[in-house]
Amino acid sequence: MRYELYYWTGIQGRGEFVRLALEDAGAAYTDVARVKGDHAIMPFLRGERPGALPFAPPFLRAGRQVIAQTANILAFLAPRHGLVPASATGQVYAMQLQQTVSDIVAEVHDTHHPISVEEYYEEQRAEARKRAAAFCTQRMPKYLGYFEQVLERGDGQHAIGRKHSYVDLSLFQLMSGLDYAFPNTMKGLRRRTARLRALHDRVAARPNISAYLASDRRIPFNEDGIFRHYPELDEC
Amino acid sequence: MRYELYYWTGIQGRGEFVRLALEDAGAAYTDVARVKGDHAIMPFLRGERPGALPFAPPFLRAGRQVIAQTANILAFLAPRHGLVPASATGQVYAMQLQQTVSDIVAEVHDTHHPISVEEYYEEQRAEARKRAAAFCTQRMPKYLGYFEQVLERGDGQHAIGRKHSYVDLSLFQLMSGLDYAFPNTMKGLRRRTARLRALHDRVAARPNISAYLASDRRIPFNEDGIFRHYPELDEC
Numbered sequence: 001m002r003y004e005l006y007y008w009t010g011i012q013g014r015g016e017f018v019r020l021a022l023e024d025a026g027a028a029y030t031d032v033a034r035v036k037g038d039h040a041i042m043p044f045l046r047g048e049r050p051g052a053l054p055f056a057p058p059f060l061r062a063g064r065q066v067i068a069q070t071a072n073i074l075a076f077l078a079p080r081h082g083l084v085p086a087s088a089t090g091q092v093y094a095m096q097l098q099q100t101v102s103d104i105v106a107e108v109h110d111t112h113h114p115i116s117v118e119e120y121y122e123e124q125r126a127e128a129r130k131r132a133a134a135f136c137t138q139r140m141p142k143y144l145g146y147f148e149q150v151l152e153r154g155d156g157q158h159a160i161g162r163k164h165s166y167v168d169l170s171l172f173q174l175m176s177g178l179d180y181a182f183p184n185t186m187k188g189l190r191r192r193t194a195r196l197r198a199l200h201d202r203v204a205a206r207p208n209i210s211a212y213l214a215s216d217r218r219i220p221f222n223e224d225g226i227f228r229h230y231p232e233l234d235e236c
Numbered sequence: 237m238r239y240e241l242y243y244w245t246g247i248q249g250r251g252e253f254v255r256l257a258l259e260d261a262g263a264a265y266t267d268v269a270r271v272k273g274d275h276a277i278m279p280f281l282r283g284e285r286p287g288a289l290p291f292a293p294p295f296l297r298a299g300r301q302v303i304a305q306t307a308n309i310l311a312f313l314a315p316r317h318g319l320v321p322a323s324a325t326g327q328v329y330a331m332q333l334q335q336t337v338s339d340i341v342a343e344v345h346d347t348h349h350p351i352s353v354e355e356y357y358e359e360q361r362a363e364a365r366k367r368a369a370a371f372c373t374q375r376m377p378k379y380l381g382y383f384e385q386v387l388e389r390g391d392g393q394h395a396i397g398r399k400h401s402y403v404d405l406s407l408f409q410l411m412s413g414l415d416y417a418f419p420n421t422m423k424g425l426r427r428r429t430a431r432l433r434a435l436h437d438r439v440a441a442r443p444n445i446s447a448y449l450a451s452d453r454r455i456p457f458n459e460d461g462i463f464r465h466y467p468e469l470d471e472c
Contacts, residue, residue: 118370
């Protein structure tokens, strides 16, 4: 079966977590909006297509099934492609960790949009500076410290037990995005994120991921996505 | 098996979504911190207990398993207590909707804490007014409009198919919380939320829920929780 991924063109965004899983698995998929344009997303959001109603992209079409919410899409795909342990306990833990990734991703987004998603960054710059300062000094160390502890509790290298999983792919993306958006803050956290750095490098070297990152399917980070590099937000 | 729920005392918070499922199911559970105090939560957060490591409460202990993240706890409990359809597709859709509830709940929280969770509301009041205005005029209508459409797509009364599920309980809690925090805005949305209102009343009348709401196990809404009534944030 060929999957259809629906996500806005031009940014990695939340869609990237799904892309990484599909690419790592070597799954056949079409990145629909990149072929047909963003307008292909709209009929689903307007409820003109059968199946589950998505609130927002990303969503995935798998046969007749439509699945939205990043963590939910990953939990659906993972057991089909060996990207999560077979045990129910392992799958529940993976989902827990992925939802925590979703939480920090939402907080990253709010560093440049602390007031309204409907307004430009430039219109909420003063508030963004304050929010980003709190994020860099309090939240980022807390989340990354947590994920370090998660790795420590496993075999030191993988989030879940001793096996590669979609959570590792998501932690790779999280580290990549934070490195892009907050290079200074991440430099300051380097010694406290040794396991996450090693995981990042291991995932980047996986054959399918390495090929993907070198391809034009990997959209570069930019200032329209979630992870944005505004130097003034990285001054802690 | 007797479940153990771990959540901060004194507030409904995210723990309430789990309480509602346990109460509706008539499941045996101990609300641990309300018996032993908030300090009972700490060893889990410090990684001193076996099992999955929680980032934050709520988390649930079920035998030897520890499960965190609200939507994840609900997805774990629901099939054990008839609170979700048996079909895989139904369970995936339920999880999608619950994660969308989590998203709006996080946005509700940010209306009174748009800058930092580590600081008091009073220290971020000016930013809170702006964020709340955007929430009330843009985000709340968008989310509630979405959930109305979800009900419309089902049988008009239930989120998933024709059966009561944990998502209905969560939508009840969402409506209750928004009514408490933003009574003016919710009044303005009354005509556009007819199905959600009917669902709210139906859930409130379920015998176990009605008994729970009348008990002292239901902590009243207050200004320490997620849904807070600050009149100045409800002026749209």
